[in-house]
Amino acid sequence: MIVPVILSGGSGTRLWPLSRPAHPKQLLAMVDDRTMLRATIDRLVGVAEAAPPIVVCNADHHHLVATELAAAGHDPDRVVLEPIGRNTAPALAAAALLVDDQASLLLVLPADHVVENEPAFREAVAAGVPFAEEGRLVTFGIVPRSAETGYGYIEMGEPLSGSIREVAAFVEKPDLATAERYVAGGDHLWNSGMFLFRADRFLEELERRRPDIVAAVRHAVAGAVRDNGIHLDATAFGSSPSDSIDYAVMEHTDAAVVVPLDAGWSDVGSWLALWELSSPDSSGNVTIGDVIAIDMTGSYVRAGGRLVAAIGLDDVVVVDTPDALLVAAKERSQDVKGVVDRLRAGDRPEAERNRRERRPWGSFEVLETGSGYQVKRLTVSAGRRLSLQRHRNRAEKWTVVAGTGVVTVDEERTAVSRGDTVSIDVGSVHRVMNDGETDLEIIEVQVGSYLGEDDIERLEDDYGRS
Numbered sequence: 001m002i003v004p005v006i007l008s009g010g011s012g013t014r015l016w017p018l019s020r021p022a023h024p025k026q027l028l029a030m031v032d033d034r035t036m037l038r039a040t041i042d043r044l045v046g047v048a049e050a051a052p053p054i055v056v057c058n059a060d061h062h063h064l065v066a067t068e069l070a071a072a073g074h075d076p077d078r079v080v081l082e083p084i085g086r087n088t089a090p091a092l093a094a095a096a097l098l099v100d101d102q103a104s105l106l107l108v109l110p111a112d113h114v115v116e117n118e119p120a121f122r123e124a125v126a127a128g129v130p131f132a133e134e135g136r137l138v139t140f141g142i143v144p145r146s147a148e149t150g151y152g153y154i155e156m157g158e159p160l161s162g163s164i165r166e167v168a169a170f171v172e173k174p175d176l177a178t179a180e181r182y183v184a185g186g187d188h189l190w191n192s193g194m195f196l197f198r199a200d201r202f203l204e205e206l207e208r209r210r211p212d213i214v215a216a217v218r219h220a221v222a223g224a225v226r227d228n229g230i231h232l233d234a235t236a237f238g239s240s241p242s243d244s245i246d247y248a249v250m251e252h253t254d255a256a257v258v259v260p261l262d263a264g265w266s267d268v269g270s271w272l273a274l275w276e277l278s279s280p281d282s283s284g285n286v287t288i289g290d291v292i293a294i295d296m297t298g299s300y301v302r303a304g305g306r307l308v309a310a311i312g313l314d315d316v317v318v319v320d321t322p323d324a325l326l327v328a329a330k331e332r333s334q335d336v337k338g339v340v341d342r343l344r345a346g347d348r349p350e351a352e353r354n355r356r357e358r359r360p361w362g363s364f365e366v367l368e369t370g371s372g373y374q375v376k377r378l379t380v381s382a383g384r385r386l387s388l389q390r391h392r393n394r395a396e397k398w399t400v401v402a403g404t405g406v407v408t409v410d411e412e413r414t415a416v417s418r419g420d421t422v423s424i425d426v427g428s429v430h431r432v433m434n435d436g437e438t439d440l441e442i443i444e445v446q447v448g449s450y451l452g453e454d455d456i457e458r459l460e461d462d463y464g465r466s
Contacts, residue, residue: 002129003104003199004044004053005095008037008065008111009085013340014269017324018302022353026111027064030268031277037065037111041072046122047107048129054098055111056080056091062229063360063463076229083234088193089248090240093206093217094232095199102200105132108245110193114277116264124261127164128196136257137205138196139167139250141189143262147179150269150334152191152246154258167256170246189260193267195245202249210248216240228464271317271326271333275300289320300330322355322365360463361386362439374451378432380405380440385433388460394448396424398432403440407432429459 012024019025026036034042037055044050052074057065059081066076080094092108099106107125115121128138141154150173157168170191174182182188207214216239223233250256266273278286278300285296289303294311301310304321317333319326326336343351356365361384368375380386380403388408398407404417409430416422416432424430426448434440448455458465 001101001104002047002050002107002125002196003095003099004047004050004107004109005092006037006040006053006055006109006111007088007091008055008057008061009082009088009091010110010112011085012112014334014336015271015274016336016340017321017326017350018304018319018354020350020352020354022060023064023357024061024112025268027061027068027358030274031114035068036114036268037068038072040109040111040113041068041074043109043115043118043121044107046118047125048122050107051104052078054078054080054095056082056095057111058085059083059231063465064358066229067360079229081229081231082237083232084238085242086237086240087242088245089206089210089243090213090217090237092245093203093214094221094237096203097199097218097221098230099199102198102203104199105129105196106199106202108195110267112268113192113194114264114266114268118263120263121261124259124263125196127162128257128259131160131164131257132196132198135198135201135255137201137250137253137255139256139258140192140194140196140261141258142192142265143260144183144188144190147176147183148190149173149176149179151267153179153182153188154191156187156189156258160257163260165258167250167258170251189258190265191246192261192265193245194261195250201255205249205253205255209252210241210243213240213243213248269334270336271300271319271328272330275317275330298330324350360384360465362434364444367443369451372447372449372451374446376444376446378440378442378444380432380434380442382434382437382439385462386431387456387458387462387465388429388431389456389458390427390429391448391455392427392457393450393455394446395426396430396447397445398422398424399443399445401441401443403434403438404436405432405434405440 008026011021012019015025029035055065062081065079070076132138153171155168157166159165219236220232225231275286280286284298286300290307291301291303292309296310296313298315301318308320315330317328317330340351362379362381365377399421400416400418407414407416407422409428
């Protein structure tokens with residue numbers, strides 16, 4: 001049996017300002033109308049003898065991930081929740097320890113990659129199965145389209161069967177001259193970060209080189225709470241060293257083999273990569289949203305809810321969001337990380353969170369923030385409701401602008417529709433439920449001494465949140 005393990009712990013800061021740690025790229029629709037996580041889940045359809053996937057993710061993304069699993073027809077509880085990021089080796093160790101049959105093959109996939117030719121992907125997986133079953137550690141190397149300096153490379157060794165070869169070495173990101181030599185020589189592939197191996201073999205190799213990781217993760221799994229997903233013990237998991245699968249295992253093992261994969265792969269690591277994945281118009285432009293472009297060529301412009309007009313620009317990236325605007329030379333789009341570093345150094349909220357955030361019940365968007373007040377738009381999906389909650393530091397006033405619902409404040413229940421207002425005092429127990437068939441939209445005005453999201457005491461919650 002193949003157990004797909006989708007690693008969804010990344011923060012996606014290279015696609016800032018759209019992707020941020022609170023809502024990273026794998027949980028956004030970047031290429032088509034599906035989130036990248038959903039596209040990864042869908043890619044598994046047709047993989048022979050594949051069980052439902054397990055997703056390992058940041059605990060803060062639990063409900064977003066569970067919603068994607070449920071929408072794809074899978075058990076939303078097949079989520080392993082990391083209380084703190086510790087890179088891919090501990091994340092995968094937790095998944096490997098949790099599978100029922102240690103002889104199962106783990107198909108390890110990042111949640112934020114694009115594979116355009118899915119039949120070729122499935123053929124590559126099938127080709128790797130016999131080697132994984134006999135105890136080899138299979139990786140999938142991407143046939144390079146160009147000399148890229150942003151990827152690590154795999155040097156292929158002795159041939160085994162057809163195009164499948166032993167791994168001679170894993171190579172760090174090279175300079176341009178070295179990358180050109182690799183591509184011209186034909187013995188190097190891009191390192192995709194996708195793997196296939198038996199759970200017991202991975203753990204055996206990891207324990208041989210990083211027993212400290214295995215010991216910490218064993219304790220984290222032993223102390224896990226199984227309630228709406230698997231919540232790893234925070235103290236034990238936090239004690240694990242942080243390391244990647246490559247550094248901890250693959251670069252050291254003598255059991256690695258590589259299956260070449262030519263399937264239109266991308267890790268979508270920059271806005272330039274996203275432009276390359278899109279379908280430019282006759283001027284080489286990709287425009288998304290409400291965009292007017294005049295005398296513009298070779299550019300990527302993404303509007304985030306308001307009109308963006310661009311005139312006389314060539315080879316630029318423009319990404320507009322409610323609280324940040326990125327303008328960059330297309331070839332410098334890898335340097336977005338420098339912006340994020342400066343934002344973090346200044347403790348700016350734009351580094352971590354978007355103004356619009358998804359929740360299990362729908363979403364909210366921050367419209368305005370000032371001294372002692374904040375204005376939000378709440379969108380509650382049909383049939384959903386907020387937690388039963390109260391605030392210790394703020395009062396709220398809700399004005400319904402679309403849809404219908406039922407508001408509870410302390411013991412009083414009130415049906416509401418467009419134009420109705422409800423006042424909620426500090427400390428009042430309250431919730432709202434959408435009892436209609438369309439979105440319920442509410443403008444919420446908060447007033448108080450502290451307006452953070454952690455000023456929510458949940459007394460009852462449909463989604464298992466504390």
